[in-house]
Amino acid sequence: MLEFDGLHKSYGDDHVLDGVGFTVAAGSMFGFCGANGAGKTTTMRIAMGLVRPDAGEVRWQGRALDDDARRRIGYMPEERGLYPKMRVGEQLAYFARLHGLDAAAAGRAADEWTGRLGLGDRRRDAVEKLSLGNQQRVQLAAALVGRPEVLILDEPFSGLDPVGVDALAEALLEQVRAGVPVVFSSHQLDLVERLCDSVGILARGRMVASGPVPDLRQREAGRLLRVVVPDAPPGWAGGLPGVRVVAQQGGDTLLELDADADDQQVLAAGLRTGPVTHFARREPSLVELFREAVADEGAQVAA
C-alpha cells in the first residue's frame, strides 16, 4: 500500500498543498486529477524526495520513503528529462544501473523495454534525433527499466498519439497486474476513468474527492435527473420542492434533486405541460464529478 498522508507545503504565503492524503493499493491504478496549479506535481515531487514537505509523509508498505525505497520507484517527471546526446539504449541501461541492476541485467532491460515500446530500431540513435512522441516513450522506458515496485508518473499521456496512448496504457495495466501500484496524473479524464481503479481530485492543494470511481459515482448518482419535455415553458420545474434546475435548453432539462425529493412529482409536473419524451436518472461522468468537486471547492473558498 502506498500512502500519501497529510502533506503540507507552502512557498511563502502560497499554500500549495494543504493536507493532501490518499492511498493506493498494491496492484491498482490511481488517477490524479486537478486543475493546473492544483498541486499534483508538488505531491509527486514530495514522494520522490525532490521537494521537502512542511508536514506529512509518504509511506510504502508502512514505512516512510527514504533514499533506498525511492530507488525502487519508477518516476516520470512532469518536465521530461533525458540526456539529449546519449543513445537510447545506453541511456536506458544507465538508468537501470542507477536503480541497482547489474550491467548485464541493465542491458537486457534496456533491450526489452525499447522493444516493447516500439523503439527497437532506435536503440543506437541519440535521444535528440527522435520525435517528441518517441522521446516520450523513452522517458516511460526510463521509468520502467529499473524494475520498479511503484510507479509515479506525472502526465505520462500528454503528447502521445492514440497508438502511443494504447501502448502506454497496456504497459501500465501490465505493471498493475504484476502487483505494482501506479499513480499518474492526467487532464484526460476519459482516460483516467477508463484505466483507473480509483481517482483523486485535487483543487487548490486539497483533496476534494478521492476513492474508487464507482463509489464517487454512487455518491453523486441519483442527484441528476434529465427530463425532456418539448412543450414545457421555461422554469416549469422551478417550484418543485427539493429540485434545482441545473440547465434548460428548449425542453431538455437537467435537474439536481435533493436526497429526499420525489422524482415522481417531477414526472407528474412534466406530464402536466405535455408529453415527456425522456425521463432518466443520470450517472455523472468523471468530467462532471471533477467540475462539481472543483466548483464546490471554489464556492467554499469564495464564501
Next chain:
Amino acid sequence: MTTAMTSGRAPRTPGSAALVRLVAAREAGTRLRDRNFLISSAFILLLLVGVLVFQIVLNSGSDQTRIGVPTDDVRVAAALEVQSRALGIDLVVERYADEEAARAALAEGAVEGVLVGGRGREPALLVESGATPSLLTVAQGAVASIVVGDQLAAAGVQPQPVPDVVVRALDPQVDAGDERLVVALIGTALLYGLLVLFGQFIAQGVVEEKSSRVVELLLVTMRPWQLLAGKIIGLGALGLGQILVVAVLGVAGALVFDLVDVPGDLVGTVVAVVLWFVLGYAFYAAVFAVAGSLVSRQEDLGSVLTPTTLLLVAAFIVAFQAAADPAGAMATVTSFTPGLSPLVMPVRSAAGQAAGWEVALSVAIMLVAIAAVVRVGGRIYAGALLRTSGRTRLREALRAERA
C-alpha cells in the same frame, strides 16, 4: 504476471561508491566519444610533437664541428679532444691515414677543416674558404699545448698533470634552473589549457543536465554530492590521463633525442606539474561545477564562468611573470594563494626559489581551499540543481538546498 519483469536477480541498492563510479564512467565514456574532446586532445599532442621537433631541429643544427687529422702524429688528435672538452666545443675528430686522404675529405665537405703539421713542420689549419671561430680556437689551443709540451720537454721539465679546477658556484641557482624553468612553463601552459578545457566540460555537463531536466531523474536515485563527485572524478581521470600521456611522451622524447642536460631535474619538474594538476583540477572543477549549476541554459553559462576563467587567466599571467622574477614578492605571495598556486608554484620551485617547506605549505593551503570549495560548493550545487528557471543567486541556492 509477466515473465520478463521477474527474470534475473532483484535489483540491489547501489552504494555511494558504485553510484559515483557509474556517473564517472558515463562522463568519461561520453567525452571519449565527443568530437570536441578528441580534437582538443589531438591538438595538444600535436603541439607537444611540434615542440619536440622544434627542439631537435634547433639542437642538431647546432655548433658541432668536424675536424680531420692525418694520423702521422697521434698527439694532435688527442690535444684537439682535450681542447674541445676544455672549451665546451662539440668537436668530432676524424682520423685519416695521411694528409691526402684528409684533404679529400675536406674537399667533399665531410670535415670543416684539417689540421696538419706534426713534428718539425709548421702547423696549418686547412679549410675550404674560412675557419669558424670555434674551429680556429680549438686548433690554436691544441697546437699551443703540443708546442708548449715539446718545449718543456726540450728544457728537461717533466710536466706535472695540471690539477682540475673545482667549480664553485656562488649563486648556483641562477643558470642551473633555466632548463627546468622552461619545462615548468611548458607544463604550466599545458596545465592552464587543461584546467580551462575540463572546467568548461564540467560546467557544460552540469548545465546540460539542468537544461534537459534529466537532473530530476538522477536525483531520484542519488544525492547531489554523489552526482558532483562522479562528474569531477570521471572527467578528472580523463584529464589526468591526458596530462600523463603528454608528460610521458614529452619526457621520453626529451631523453631519447637528448634535449636536456639533467634528466633528473626534468622528471622532477614534470612530476610536480602533474601533482599540481590534480590539486588545481580538484579546485577548479568544483568551482566550475557550482558556477554551472547556477544557470539553466548553455547561453547563460558565459556570464557565470567569467570570474573563474579570469582567475585562471590571472594565474597563467602571474606564472609567466614568476618565471621572470621567481624570487619577487608577487611570485612568492601568489605561490601560496589558492587557485593561483597550482600554476605559480611549479614555476617558482623549478626556478629553485621555493624551499621544500614552502611547497608543502602551499599544498596544505590548497587542500584546505579544496575542502572548503567542495563543502560550500556542494551545498550551492545541491540547492541550485532543481531550480530550472533562469539564474539562481548564490544565497538563494545556499538556503534552498532541497527545500
